[in-house]
Amino acid sequence: MREISLDRLRTLVVIADCASFAQAARQLNLAPPTISLHVAELEARIGAPLLTRTRGQVRPTTIGATLLARARRLLADADQALDEVRRQVEGLTGRVRLGASTGAIAHLLPQALETLRVDHPGIDVQVQVLTSQASLARLREGTLDIGLVALPQVAGKGLRITPWRRDPIMAYVPADWQPPARVTPAWLAGRALILNDSTTQLSRVTSEWFATAGLYPEARIELNYNDAIKSLVAAGYGATLLPQEGEVRQPQGRIAQRPLRPGLWRQLGIACREGEVERATAHVLEALGRLRQ
Known part of the structure; x- marks a missing residue:
C-alpha cells in the first residue's frame, strides 16, 4: 500500500475516540477483523506501532498520536471539500x-x-x-x-x-446640433462620428445602415467603451450610434437621443x-x- 487511505485514517480516529476496537467496529458498521486489518495496513505503511492495548484500553503510541492529529485535520478538510462540492452540485454555491x-x-x-x-x-x-x-x-x-x-x-x-434581446440602436448627438426627430444616414454621414471598433458586430451593422443609402463615412475615432463614447458626444466631439440598453440618463441637456430612419436594431x-x-x-x-x- 503506497498511499494512506482516508478510510484507514478514519478507522484509526474512531478507535482512538472509542478507546476500543469493538466499539469502533460497531460505530463504523464494520466487522472487527476489518478494523484490525485497517490498523495493520497503516502500521505496515508507517513502519511502527500506532496503538497499544493496556488493561482493555486502546491508546495511541507517540507516533500514533502524531498521525492522529494530522488525520483529524485531513478528514475535516475532506468533509469540508465534499460539503462544498455538494452545495455546488445542488446550485447553492x-x-x-x-x-x-x-x-x-x-x-x-x-x-x-x-x-x-x-x-x-x-x-x-x-x-x-x-x-x-x-x-x-x-x-x-x-x-x-x-x-x-x-x-x-x-x-x-x-x-x-x-x-x-432586441434593442433599438439610437443616434446620440450633441444637443446643440439640433438633430431632426428621426436621424437618417444622409443627415449623419456628413458629421463627425465616434463609432465602435470595426471588429465589432455593432460596427458592421451601422456600416450596413449607411451603405443602404450609398454612404460610407469614416469615423473620427473608434472605441469599444460605450460610456466613453457618450462622454465624447456630450463634449461635442461627435455623434454616435449605440443600442438603447435599459433606461440610462444622459448628461442633462448635452446629448440628444433620436431614433433612426430607417430603424436599426442590435440583437x-x-x-x-x-x-x-x-x-x-x-x-x-x-x-x-x-x-x-
Whole structure:
C-alpha cells in the first residue's frame, strides 16, 4: 500500500475516540477483523506501532498520536471539500464565468445580478469584458461559462446560442446640433462620428445602415467603451450610434437621443456550451432569461 487511505485514517480516529476496537467496529458498521486489518495496513505503511492495548484500553503510541492529529485535520478538510462540492452540485454555491461587452455589463447585467443575489446569494459571477468572438473562443476553450454575444454568430460545434434581446440602436448627438426627430444616414454621414471598433458586430451593422443609402463615412475615432463614447458626444466631439440598453440618463441637456430612419436594431444572444450545465450556471441563465425581449 503506497498511499494512506482516508478510510484507514478514519478507522484509526474512531478507535482512538472509542478507546476500543469493538466499539469502533460497531460505530463504523464494520466487522472487527476489518478494523484490525485497517490498523495493520497503516502500521505496515508507517513502519511502527500506532496503538497499544493496556488493561482493555486502546491508546495511541507517540507516533500514533502524531498521525492522529494530522488525520483529524485531513478528514475535516475532506468533509469540508465534499460539503462544498455538494452545495455546488445542488446550485447553492458556485462560480460562473461570464463574458460580455461593456454596454451589456454596465446597463443590462446589473439587473440579472440583483435578481441572482436575492435568489441565489452563494453564486459568484465573474464578469469579463470580451467581444462576441472572444467570448465564443473562450467558451470553446472551456474558460468561460456564458457569453452575451451580438447576433448573428455561428455557434460552432459544442456551443449553442439562444436569442436574448432586441434593442433599438439610437443616434446620440450633441444637443446643440439640433438633430431632426428621426436621424437618417444622409443627415449623419456628413458629421463627425465616434463609432465602435470595426471588429465589432455593432460596427458592421451601422456600416450596413449607411451603405443602404450609398454612404460610407469614416469615423473620427473608434472605441469599444460605450460610456466613453457618450462622454465624447456630450463634449461635442461627435455623434454616435449605440443600442438603447435599459433606461440610462444622459448628461442633462448635452446629448440628444433620436431614433433612426430607417430603424436599426442590435440583437443579443446568450451563448453557452451544449448539454447539461452546472446548477450555478443554470441559475445565472435563468436570471438572464428574465431580461429577454
